[in-house]
Amino acid sequence: xxxxxxxxxxxxxxxxxxxxxxxxxxxxxxxxxxxxxxxxxxxxxxxxxxxxxxxxxxxxxxxxxxxxxxxxxxxxxxxxxxxxxxxxxxxxxxxxxxxxxxxxxxxxxxxxxxxxxxxxxxxxxxxxxxxxxxxxxxxxxxxxxxxxxxxxxxxxxxxxxxxxxxxxxxxxxxxxxxxxxxxxxxxxxxxxxxxxxxxxxxxxxxxxxxxxxxxxxxxxxxxxxxxxxxxxxxxxxxxxxxxxxxxxxxxxxxxxxxxxxxxxxxxxxxxxxxxxxxxxxxxxxxxxxxxxxxxxxxxxxxxxxxxxxxxxxxxxxxxxxxxxxxxxxxxxxxxxx
Numbered sequence: 001x002x003x004x005x006x007x008x009x010x011x012x013x014x015x016x017x018x019x020x021x022x023x024x025x026x027x028x029x030x031x032x033x034x035x036x037x038x039x040x041x042x043x044x045x046x047x048x049x050x051x052x053x054x055x056x057x058x059x060x061x062x063x064x065x066x067x068x069x070x071x072x073x074x075x076x077x078x079x080x081x082x083x084x085x086x087x088x089x090x091x092x093x094x095x096x097x098x099x100x101x102x103x104x105x106x107x108x109x110x111x112x113x114x115x116x117x118x119x120x121x122x123x124x125x126x127x128x129x130x131x132x133x134x135x136x137x138x139x140x141x142x143x144x145x146x147x148x149x150x151x152x153x154x155x156x157x158x159x160x161x162x163x164x165x166x167x168x169x170x171x172x173x174x175x176x177x178x179x180x181x182x183x184x185x186x187x188x189x190x191x192x193x194x195x196x197x198x199x200x201x202x203x204x205x206x207x208x209x210x211x212x213x214x215x216x217x218x219x220x221x222x223x224x225x226x227x228x229x230x231x232x233x234x235x236x237x238x239x240x241x242x243x244x245x246x247x248x249x250x251x252x253x254x255x256x257x258x259x260x261x262x263x264x265x266x267x268x269x270x271x272x273x274x275x276x277x278x279x280x281x282x283x284x285x286x287x288x289x290x291x292x293x294x295x296x297x298x299x300x301x302x303x304x305x306x307x308x309x310x311x312x313x314x315x316x317x318x319x320x321x322x323x324x325x326x327x328x329x330x331x332x333x334x335x336x337x
Contacts, residue, residue, distance in 0.1 A: 027222075029231020030055070031107040034222055037084040040107055043128045047103070048114060054128055055107035056080065056100035059091050066094035068161070068332075069134050071125065073152075074099075075143025075169075076242060077199070077223055078315075079106035086140075086317050089325045095332075098137070100128055102148070104238040106222075110231060111238070116245045118151035126156050135159060138332065139260075142166040143272070143314065144242075150251045153260050162335045163262040164328070167270050167314050171293035173250040178283045179275040181247070187240035194236070196224035206288070207314035209269040216318070246274055255300040262304040263331040265324065266294035267312035307331065 027033045036057065043054040057080060070090055072083045080099035087097050101108040102121050125148075129137060138161050141149025146168020153160045175181065182190075200220045204212055226235045273288030291308065298306035307327045309316050316324040 026229040027225035036081045052109045059097045061094045062091045063094050069096045069137040071137045071139050072099040073141040073145030073149050075145050085321045110234040116241045122152040122155045138162045140164040160260040163260045166265045174275045179279040184240050184244050187243045191236035194227050206272045258301050261335050262301045264306045267316040268310040270314040272314050
């Protein structure tokens, strides 16, 4: 018992020391004030009777072009900027990279009234690619971006050269597993409790298995800064709406219809399971088992291959960039046209 308590105390102390960071900056409603790794451009379009501005980065290859384009889709608690190292690796290997912020997220429009759906976000992304002259691309999605990438691939199969899923959420249907529904109003109330510390505590527990590094603070600050800024109310409302979208619009039941060659890159220590905090303990305990979920998805998707990182968590591209990118490049090279 003493040894267990000592370990717990050391974990808390190491977290506190590693996490001594300044209070988050108050960023604007479209993340004004946060520095992106490449210039942001804007795709202006109309959606659901409203004017939308979709922020994106379009980065040319820094080595000889291989003629292939990659679309990077961020997760719910992430932005396109989080792909910084992946963008660098891909462009150095001849890829053109498009990295958008979805409507409702990060540097893009936060609409006051919007019917969020993965179908709608996929349509927005498809329109963005068309505006850039890209009719076929490799689609890489992380976390929530994995659900979106799967939906995009199902909606626009001819536009997808290859699908890559990086610790996607939605490998299980939480509602079908017994997680109770929470209304958007309830989710909005929970959003009001969000701070730098709550974001960090969640990521520490579910993303990084209790192991924190100072460089992770930048990504916590990125998210927390929007909650601390002048657009806080819209940020919280859009976050509640997209949480509802994630819970009520599973794509896992359609995995068998994915035709594109698919690469699954799975950190085995990930335990992300949206809604698990409101589920009965016996249900919550079985959710988010990524080793099992990844293997099941690889069997369900017709032309899938699986690469496992047993020692990594929810964001292998952040946690171990060299290991992750070696596996990613191998997977992309094995599917050359």
